[in-house]
Amino acid sequence: MLDLLHQIPTAFLFFCAAFVVMVLPQGNARNIVLLGTPIIAAIQVWTLGMGEFYTIPLFGFNLELMRLDSLSRIFVLIFCLAAFLGNLFAWHIKDTIQQVSALAYAGSAIGAALSGDLIALFFYWEGTAIASVFLIWARRTEGSYWTGMRYLVIQIASGVILIAGVSLYYYDTGSIAFERMELGSVATWLIFLSFGIKCAFPLLHNWLQDSYPAATITGTVILSAFTTKLAVYALARGFAGTEILIYIGTIMALFPIFFAEIENDLRRVLAYSLNNQLGFMVVGVGIGTELALNGTASHAFAHILYKALLFMSVGAVMYRTGTSKASELGGLYKTMPKTAIFCLVGAASISAFPLFSGFITKSLTLSAVAHEHYMYIWLALVFASAGVLSHSGIKIPFFTFFAHDSGKRPKEAPLHMLLAMGLTAFLCIFIGVFPNFLYSILPYDVNYEPYTMEHIAGQLQLLLFALLAFAIIYRRGLHPPEIRAVNLDTDVIYRKFMPSVFMYVSFIVSRSFSSIHKLSKLMFINFISRLNHTHGPDSSRAASWPAGAMVISIAALLGLALFVIFFS
Amino acid sequence: MKKVKKSTQDYPILGRWISWVDKPGSNQKIFYILIILCIASFGLEWTYEKHAYFEIENYKGFYAIYGFIVFSILIFIATLLRKIIKVREDFYLEKSIESEVYPEDQIQRIDHNA
Numbered sequence: 001m002l003d004l005l006h007q008i009p010t011a012f013l014f015f016c017a018a019f020v021v022m023v024l025p026q027g028n029a030r031n032i033v034l035l036g037t038p039i040i041a042a043i044q045v046w047t048l049g050m051g052e053f054y055t056i057p058l059f060g061f062n063l064e065l066m067r068l069d070s071l072s073r074i075f076v077l078i079f080c081l082a083a084f085l086g087n088l089f090a091w092h093i094k095d096t097i098q099q100v101s102a103l104a105y106a107g108s109a110i111g112a113a114l115s116g117d118l119i120a121l122f123f124y125w126e127g128t129a130i131a132s133v134f135l136i137w138a139r140r141t142e143g144s145y146w147t148g149m150r151y152l153v154i155q156i157a158s159g160v161i162l163i164a165g166v167s168l169y170y171y172d173t174g175s176i177a178f179e180r181m182e183l184g185s186v187a188t189w190l191i192f193l194s195f196g197i198k199c200a201f202p203l204l205h206n207w208l209q210d211s212y213p214a215a216t217i218t219g220t221v222i223l224s225a226f227t228t229k230l231a232v233y234a235l236a237r238g239f240a241g242t243e244i245l246i247y248i249g250t251i252m253a254l255f256p257i258f259f260a261e262i263e264n265d266l267r268r269v270l271a272y273s274l275n276n277q278l279g280f281m282v283v284g285v286g287i288g289t290e291l292a293l294n295g296t297a298s299h300a301f302a303h304i305l306y307k308a309l310l311f312m313s314v315g316a317v318m319y320r321t322g323t324s325k326a327s328e329l330g331g332l333y334k335t336m337p338k339t340a341i342f343c344l345v346g347a348a349s350i351s352a353f354p355l356f357s358g359f360i361t362k363s364l365t366l367s368a369v370a371h372e373h374y375m376y377i378w379l380a381l382v383f384a385s386a387g388v389l390s391h392s393g394i395k396i397p398f399f400t401f402f403a404h405d406s407g408k409r410p411k412e413a414p415l416h417m418l419l420a421m422g423l424t425a426f427l428c429i430f431i432g433v434f435p436n437f438l439y440s441i442l443p444y445d446v447n448y449e450p451y452t453m454e455h456i457a458g459q460l461q462l463l464l465f466a467l468l469a470f471a472i473i474y475r476r477g478l479h480p481p482e483i484r485a486v487n488l489d490t491d492v493i494y495r496k497f498m499p500s501v502f503m504y505v506s507f508i509v510s511r512s513f514s515s516i517h518k519l520s521k522l523m524f525i526n527f528i529s530r531l532n533h534t535h536g537p538d539s540s541r542a543a544s545w546p547a548g549a550m551v552i553s554i555a556a557l558l559g560l561a562l563f564v565i566f567f568s
Numbered sequence: 569m570k571k572v573k574k575s576t577q578d579y580p581i582l583g584r585w586i587s588w589v590d591k592p593g594s595n596q597k598i599f600y601i602l603i604i605l606c607i608a609s610f611g612l613e614w615t616y617e618k619h620a621y622f623e624i625e626n627y628k629g630f631y632a633i634y635g636f637i638v639f640s641i642l643i644f645i646a647t648l649l650r651k652i653i654k655v656r657e658d659f660y661l662e663k664s665i666e667s668e669v670y671p672e673d674q675i676q677r678i679d680h681n682a
Contacts, residue, residue, distance in 0.1 A: 092676075139665070139670075139671065139674070140671060141665065141668050141671060142662050142663075142668070143662065143663065143664050143665035143666070143667075143668045144665055146662075146663040146664070147663075147664065147665060213665065214664075214665045216674060217670075217674070217675070257642060258642065258645055258646045258649050259649070261642065261643065261646035262646050262647075262649060262650040262654075265666075318670065318675065319675050319676060320675070320676070320677060320678065321677065322669065322670050322672070322675050322677060323670065331590075333583060333586050333587075334579045334583045334586075334587060335579055335580065335583055335680035336583075337579075337580055337582035337583040337585075337586055338580075338582060340586070341582070367621075370621035370622065371621065373621070375622050375624075378621075378622070379624075379634075382631075382634065382638075383634075383638045383642075386634075386635050386638045386639050386642065387638075387642055389639075390639060390642055390643075402589065405590075409679055409680050409681070410677065410678065410679065410680060411678040411679065411680045411682065412580060412680070414676070452616075453612070453615060453616035454616050454617075454618060454619065456612075457609060457612035457613065457615075457616065457631075458625075458630075458631045459631070460609040460612070461606075461609045461610060461612075461613075461629065461631035461632040461635060462631040462632070462634065462635035463635065464602070464605050464606045464609050464632075464635075465606055465609075465631070465632040465633070465635040465636040465639075466635040466636065466638075466639040467602060468602055468603065468606050468636060469635070469636045469639035469640050469643075470639060470643075471599055471602055473640065473643050475599070478643065478647075479643060480643070480646055480647050480650055484657050485654045485655065485656065485657055486654075486655050486656065486657055486659050486660065486664075486666050487649075487650070487653045487654055487655070488653040488654075488655055488659075489653070495660060495663070495664075496659075496660070
């Protein structure tokens with residue numbers, strides 16, 4: 001049985017399952033396929049061992065569809081786990097589009113992580129874009145349609161830039177293998193840019209905050225796991241140790257914390273927070289040492305879980321109240337206490353409290369940065385850690401479940417949502433308490449002890465005193481209140497500024513064109529009518545010049561010509 | 569006291585336990601507990617030997633002071649930032665989800681008493 005399973009690339013398992021789901025009637029059978037596929041895929045990857053297993057020829061290239069090594073394996077495993085938890089959370093969904101796209105999306109992301117060459121990577125790269133946009137459109141509102149369009153344009157653009165880079169790379173090196181590259185040529189810069197778009201680098205980031213809150217409740221949980229972490233994997237594979245990533249990652253870790261602090265839509269707060277977490281991972285890739293890459297991989301693993309947990313808890317609240325806006329929520333712990341507790345576990349994990357998953361993973365990256373003596377980067381990342389506590393650790397649970405009472409008394413989340421959240425929360429704590437479980441599947445051997453007195457005391461001081469600062473600021477009424485508003489980000493450039501410039505330019509061009517057209521038409525008509533006036537049939541010239549005059553003048557001309565020829 | 573009990577008695581049992589945080593005075597108690605925890609974590613400084621990467625880490629209570637200061641700076645900058653970038657919720661009009669309501673057919677509003 002296992003031998004048979006080993007014959008199929010993991011991504012194809014998901015694609016086959018997507019077809020099966022389309023055929024099966026709605027109900028338990030369909031849900032079992034949705035939950036079973038990631039489990040089977042994880043078993044396949046776990047039992048397959050390391051190596052390259054599946055090559056197909058395409059136009060003279062050999063596409064490597066199954067490259068399993070210690071780096072790709074951890075990403076594939078967490079993708080499977082995320083697909084399982086996301087589908088469990090979405091058990092109530094009776095929407096074929098969402099079910100099929102969830103499977104196709106997970107399959108594409110897993111396929112991309114297993115690609116041994118850049119062409120296969122490109123196919124799967126675009127696959128994630130196309131499959132995932134349906135999770136946004138499935139909301140079926142005009143706003144989500146436009147948001148999905150913006151998302152799709154940017155994601156597809158990333159793929160187009162990737163294939164341009166890959167073609168140039170092949171032209172330069174004669175190879176399509178997806179290995180470590182050096183920045184320097186146009187080809188590698190293009191590939192880097194393509195990864196950067198999907199990884200939400202600063203200034204390229206806004207598709208993330210724009211689109212994730214626009215997806216369906218369950219769609220956002222699934223979206224949060226794959227695209228950006230796939231980009232982190234691609235950077236770790238292709239550009240480990242590229243110094244510029246350290247600075248990019250630091251900016252990424254820092255700037256979203258300010259935006260998250262004042263954002264009202266809690267799912268957008270989480271999207272900013274996701275961006276900030278990616279910053280830590282990108283710094284790890286930039287450092288590129290074994291410790292740092294272990295930090296990146298483990299952080300991605302833990303992050304997918306706690307981020308999904310936070311999206312699930314806010315999603316469950318949205319499922320019961322219809323809103324995820326902080327200004328409309330508050331006091332929900334009273335009737336949704338389990339969801340509140342799961343949310344707090346997610347908040348503690350992302351804030352990296354000892355005994356939670358964030359603590360044992362983020363400290364790897366921070367230690368790697370310190371080990372390489374980047375003091376300012378390290379200080380900035382510690383600042384960013386306090387920022388994480390602020391928006392994800394405090395803001396999300398506090399303004400949803402506590403703070404002022406919104407008067408809403410919704411019923412507790414449905415059982416399958418509680419199960420999904422409970423399982424994810426358990427994993428967050430399990431990883432935090434038993435770090436060796438996660439450390440054992442990291443790309444490199446781990447020689448690191450997170451639970452030393454020094455680490456614990458330092459982290460507790462940082463978090464507790466930041467909490468104290470919050471308490472003082474909040475009690476004094478200085479904390480920015482939750483108000484209904486939108487905050488501008490770089491997307492204002494392409495959503496408002498560029499369209500209005502375009503409208504303005506097109507207005508000027510069309511106006512000047514029509515004026516020139518009118519003017520020239522007028523001049524032409526004027527010219528013809530004047531010509532008609534002087535030379536037309538009724539003109540004075542026509543009257544004084546009889547038709548015979550032409551015949552006479554031609555005869556005279558011919559006579560002249562004859563005369564010249566005769567004497568020359 | 570009785571009034572609080574009466575209004576909370578139909579909450580789920582976990583909800584009733586947690587509702588301690590809303591009782592009069594709890595707010596103050598939580599604040600004092602936090603201060604005690606802060607002092608305790610500060611006190612831990614004297615229980616171990618530091619193997620710092622940077623000189624700055626060797627100062628007693630570096631993380632505590634840094635955490636407190638950067639958090640305050642963060643809130644301060646964010647408040648300023650809001651003044652610059654805040655616009656009305658319908659700024660992007662029909663091309664965003666901000667001014668829409670979430671489709672009712674995709675959610676299940678149930679009151680906890682129902």
